[in-house]
Amino acid sequence: MNHVVCESGxxxxxxxxxxxxxxxxxxxxxxxxxxxxxxxxxxxxxxxxPRIMREATAITMPSDVEASLRAFLRARTRAFQS
Amino acid sequence: xxxxxxxxxxxxxxxxxxxxxxxxxxxxLIVQRYQARVFRLACRLTSDTEAxxxxxxxxxxxxxxxxxxxxxxxxxTWLFRVATNAALMHRRSDARRPAESLEMYMPQFDADGRHxxxxxxxxxxxxxxxxxxxxxxxxxxxxxxxxxxDLYRDAFVLRDLEExxxxxxxxxxxxxxxxxxxxxxxxxxxxxxxxxxxxxVKP
Numbered sequence: 522m523n524h525v526v527c528e529s530g531x532x533x534x535x536x537x538x539x540x541x542x543x544x545x546x547x548x549x550x551x552x553x554x555x556x557x558x559x560x561x562x563x564x565x566x567x568x569x570x571p572r573i574m575r576e577a578t579a580i581t582m583p584s585d586v587e588a589s590l591r592a593f594l595r596a597r598t599r600a601f602q603s
Numbered sequence: 604x605x606x607x608x609x610x611x612x613x614x615x616x617x618x619x620x621x622x623x624x625x626x627x628x629x630x631x632l633i634v635q636r637y638q639a640r641v642f643r644l645a646c647r648l649t650s651d652t653e654a655x656x657x658x659x660x661x662x663x664x665x666x667x668x669x670x671x672x673x674x675x676x677x678x679x680t681w682l683f684r685v686a687t688n689a690a691l692m693h694r695r696s697d698a699r700r701p702a703e704s705l706e707m708y709m710p711q712f713d714a715d716g717r718h719x720x721x722x723x724x725x726x727x728x729x730x731x732x733x734x735x736x737x738x739x740x741x742x743x744x745x746x747x748x749x750x751x752x753d754l755y756r757d758a759f760v761l762r763d764l765e766e767x768x769x770x771x772x773x774x775x776x777x778x779x780x781x782x783x784x785x786x787x788x789x790x791x792x793x794x795x796x797x798x799x800x801x802x803x804v805k806p
Contacts (some may be wrong), residue, residue: 590638
């Protein structure tokens with residue numbers, strides 16, 4: 522049975538986006554989302570979440586961390602000797 | 604006809620082979636190439652204060668185990684596996700993180716399985732980066748990722764923040780791809796709900 526409601530559709534979302542659902546389940550989910558404004562809105566925010574979190578946690582390495590790494594490797598390996 | 608020749612840089616695998624053969628300048632180039640990404644991964648899997656140690660451990664392990672890199676995966680995949688292990692080892696040695704339930708951020712449904720929230724409410728999280736002050740979002744994002752249950756956090760960080768393939772994440776964490784998808788899915792649901800909550804909207 523491939524009847525999809527919002528709740529079962531949410532359960533399938535990751536597998537849907539990764540393309541690993543059986544074709545008939547895929548089609549049933551697509552059909553539900555196409556006719557459900559709530560799910561369409563939900564999918565948009567679900568898909569945006571990784572990007573928002575990725576950009577918010579994109580940290581730059583401070584120069585003192587880089588200097589410490591070099592000093593550490595200089596002391597313990599044969600690299601960074603000059 | 605003159606064809607522009609692009610500046611050729613040695614591939615990771617070439618550098619790894621040279622470094623394994625004792626060429627220290629090749630190892631230095633590997634460090635140069637990957638240090639920023641390893642540091643970012645370490646911050647996401649541990650914390651700002653632990654990340655410098657994870658970074659150091661990672662490259663020391665890489666230096667010591669270059670000979671064991673067999674080339675059956677891409678070098679970058681192998682290096683990230685080493686970095687992930689270093690980060691997880693660090694976290695294990697630090698028992699202060701309390702387990703916390705984030706179930707309250709999961710989507711809510713009525714008895715018929717329909718979303719309780721309206722379309723406008725359901726969509727608001729997708730605009731969180733436009734609606735929230737940048738500094739607030741950065742602070743909250745780091746905080747909530749640290750509060751995710753470890754299983755979800757690790758899979759989410761590698762798959763969605765570092766943008767590794769599901770297969771590579773499965774290999775790095777020693778779990779099945781289906782388990783990666785399930786954990787990443789749970790993390791996305793919680794984080795999506797959390798972003799909604801930050802904007803004063805139910806998930």
